[in-house]
Amino acid sequence: SQQGEEDPQALSIQEGENATMNCSYKTSINNLQWYRQNSGRGLVHLILIRSNEREKHSGRLRVTLDTSKKSSSLLITASRAADTASYFCATAGFQKLVFGTGTRLLVSP
């Protein structure tokens, strides 16, 4: 069964706007990761946040983690057309990751 559930399933914004995606999960985790997938390609790791961290930044990406609510959010600031992709959260248990169903982000010029 899938651990992470992203919300929304699809998001359409204009260039320059911010995009926020949410991920909820059900059980205890070691860490939570976000990945990006361009259409028809493999996944690319974006950022990892450990269970004892609350917020992490990487360039235009900001990730938060609330273990009490079992949720995480990914914020992409000042979005660009090149950010168009699917974004997945993945929760880390023992020896493996469990991926959610993803958010499809469309950034229009």
Place this chain on the structure above:
Amino acid sequence: SQTIHQWPATLVQPVGSPLSLECTVEGTSNPNLYWYRQAAGRGLQLLFYSVGIGQISSEVPQNLSASRPQDRQFILSSKKLLLSDSGFYLCAWSVQGGGTDTQYFGPGTRLTVL
């Protein structure tokens, strides 16, 4: 630097035919290796993972199998394909002992079973 290769990139096979997908990793030793399947517009389903040569863990009972004949080679096989085997197959690796840390994905194989 580390690289991961998958082939073929695309494959169209008839129902009942055999399957062999290959994944190789370069630039690292003794990696954890993973096979995932992604249905159209869906998330990733973990099929198999391996922490060493000959060590395979199966996540989902099905007509697929995996083997790891060499340290950096991971093979996904089937004796007889089903229509439901269609999908996008992704191989990934992570640092040994880091099964819950970053995974690095290959470019994938698009399999269509007709």
